[in-house]
Amino acid sequence: MxxxxxxxxxxxxxxxxxxxxxxxxxxxxxxxxxxxxxxxxxxxxxxxxxxxxxxxxxxxxxxxxxxxxxxxxxxxxxxxxxxxxxxxxxxxxxxxxxxxxxxxxxxxxxxxxxxxxxxxxxxxxxxxxxxxxxxxxxxxxxxxxxxxxxxxxxxxxxxxxxxxxxxxxxxxxxxxxxxxxxxxxxxxxxxxxxxxxxxxxxxxxxxxxxxxxxxxxxxxxxxxxxxxxxxxxxTGGAISVRFLFFMIVGAIGLALHLVVLRIGMLAGLGFEVAQSLATVIAMTSNFLINNLLTYSDMKLRGLSALGGLLKFYVVCGVGALANIGVASWLFVSNESWWIAGIAGVIVGATFNYTMSSIFVWRQQQN
Ligand SMILES: Nc1nc2c(ncn2[C@@H]2O[C@H](COP(=O)(O)OP(=O)(O)O)[C@@H](O)[C@H]2O)c(=O)[nH]1
Ligand SMILES: [Mg+2]
CATH class of the missing domain: 3.90.550.10 (Spore Coat Polysaccharide Biosynthesis Protein SpsA; Chain A)
Known part of the structure; x- marks a missing residue:
């Protein structure tokens, strides 16, 4: 030796x-x-x-x-x-x-x-x-x-x-x-x-x-x-792996939301009920997929997963307000509707990502 x-x-x-x-x-x-x-x-x-x-x-x-x-x-x-x-x-x-x-x-x-x-x-x-x-x-x-x-x-x-x-x-x-x-x-x-x-x-x-x-x-x-x-x-490090995953999951959530909304309305639910149902289902599915994929290295389990889900609802709720706020402000400042819409989505999604990384899956980001 x-x-x-x-x-x-x-x-x-x-x-x-x-x-x-x-x-x-x-x-x-x-x-x-x-x-x-x-x-x-x-x-x-x-x-x-x-x-x-x-x-x-x-x-x-x-x-x-x-x-x-x-x-x-x-x-x-x-x-x-x-x-x-x-x-x-x-x-x-x-x-x-x-x-x-x-x-x-x-x-x-x-x-x-x-x-x-x-x-x-x-x-x-x-x-x-x-x-x-x-x-x-x-x-x-x-x-x-x-x-x-x-x-x-x-x-x-x-x-x-x-x-x-x-x-x-x-x-x-x-x-x-x-x-x-x-x-x-x-x-x-x-x-x-x-x-x-x-x-x-x-x-x-x-x-x-x-x-x-x-x-x-x-x-x-x-x-x-x-x-x-x-x-x-x-992208020279401008976009992190996590952020990319989070956005892809968000896009899947949006698609799911539209599907549920459509089915809900076809099933005779009023728009508001169908929209609320779609929102909850999309948020829950986003949370689950993010937990499995985006944050697989710090996956929440059991009770902490439930706590994480509730926090995720709150974060997304505030993110939605930020989205609507920015989009409306741009719209009334005479920006075209689609620029206002996209800017709102970007601000809302970035907010959701940042806040989720701090409050839901707590650890340093990559
Ligand atoms: N510390 C650590 N080792 C891992 C992890 N995942 C895989 N490994 C190890 O990395 C090596 C390669 O993994 P393996 O599953 O064999 O991948 P494969 O050869 O591509 O099928 C093995 O020695 C695994 O034990 C992990 O999350 N943490
Ligand atoms: Mg191997």
Whole structure:
């Protein structure tokens, strides 16, 4: 066991991976050779007690550390915090589920040490890299489309910008860390977008293994995260991922509102009753979808969800007043009806977003 300080910190985000940790540590031990390494498991308070397993491993092996995060979920945020806890010259990020082939780590680190690159990506799609198993045809297609879209944002061709397996110089990471979006799923893409052209990138092929234990957490939200990240970067950070989601959810709510209003009136309810019903249904559905998607990392449950819903009604009520106030003021100042209408909606929606972020889902915004 080395007593010198590590050359590389391996950051492994975990959520319900307890069975995989001991195997990963054993595999690293076997593969890292002379490289002084440590591994930081960043666990989001997994119900299966992954963090307990990690801390147990840590007692037996000082190269193992564990950062247990509570009250939060999120892959990118976990990777960012793990990497920020490192003092080593190099940081590698890899999944804890053994899908990433650890045997290429020495080659990745060598490229950084020889100063051939500032970021080295473990790639499924270059040279003899591959990902047939454990990667459904649908995901393979989505991944291809996403790769093409990504090249626009990062301003260069990288074969696997969505990889969760990469290594970089810590100084590069420290420089970009403050501008990274912690609510995302694709941290490498964000790093490449933030460093646009200023760093040298190399790729090392590997075979993406199939998962043996535990379940994949990749879901439709990961796709939404990805699109949000693209918009955030393309608008120079003017529009945040959350704000974009909030607006999309708002637009869905508007459509739902009109549908309910129409059905209500066809069913013989008077306009006022149908309009009130549509308003309550749209607000409730907006709250539920926002809770699931926009604020999935701080999801309200049980009683606090009910409290959140009531606060959301109040926020939206005040937002509607702000909307009507601004629109009427512009209208009487002789603006055309549609400019007044749109301005009202923008003010109301922005108000709803800001107030919801402060009062309903309380935590810092991204
Ligand atoms: N800390 C943390 N880790 C996560 C979270 N979601 C996924 N992970 C871990 O990130 C890695 C990749 O997730 P996985 O579900 O395997 O994604 P896939 O390989 O794309 O299917 C695994 O080690 C997961 O345990 C999360 O919300 N928080
Ligand atoms: Mg995986």
């Amino acid at each position: 080395q007593s010198i300080s590590p050359t590389v910190t391996v950051v492994a985000p975990t959520f319900n991976e307890s069975q995989n940790l001991p195997r990963l540590v054993a595999l690293l031990d076997k593969t890292m050779g002379d490289i002084a390494w440590e591994i930081v498991f960043v666990d989001d308070d997994s119900p299966d007690g992954t963090w307990k397993v990690a801390k147990q491993l840590s007692q037996d092996d000082p190269r193992v550390r564990c950062l247990r995060r509570v009250g939060r979920r999120g892959l990118a945020g976990a990777c960012i915090e793990g990497a920020l806890s490192s003092a080593a010259p190099y940081v590698a990020v890899m999944d804890a589920d053994l899908q990433h082939d650890e045997t290429i780590l020495p080659a990745m680190i060598a490229k950084l040490q020889n100063d051939e690159a500032d970021i080295v990506i473990g790639s499924r799609f270059v040279g003899d890299g591959s990902a047939e198993e454990g990667f459904s045809a649908r995901r393979a297609f989505a991944s291809k489309v996403a790769t093409h879209l990504s090249s626009i944002v990062i301003g260069r061709q990288v074969s696997d910008p969505m990889s969760g397996f990469f290594a970089l110089k810590r100084e590069v990471f420290e420089t970009v860390a403050p501008s990274l979006i912690s609510s995302g799923f694709k941290i490498l893409l964000d790093i490449l977008a933030s460093t646009r052209g200023q760093v040298r990138v190399a790729e090392v092929p590997y075979h993406f293994r199939s998962r043996q234990e535990g379940l994949s957490k990749f879901d439709s939200r990961a796709m939404m995260d990805f699109l949000g990240l693209l918009v955030h970067r393309l």
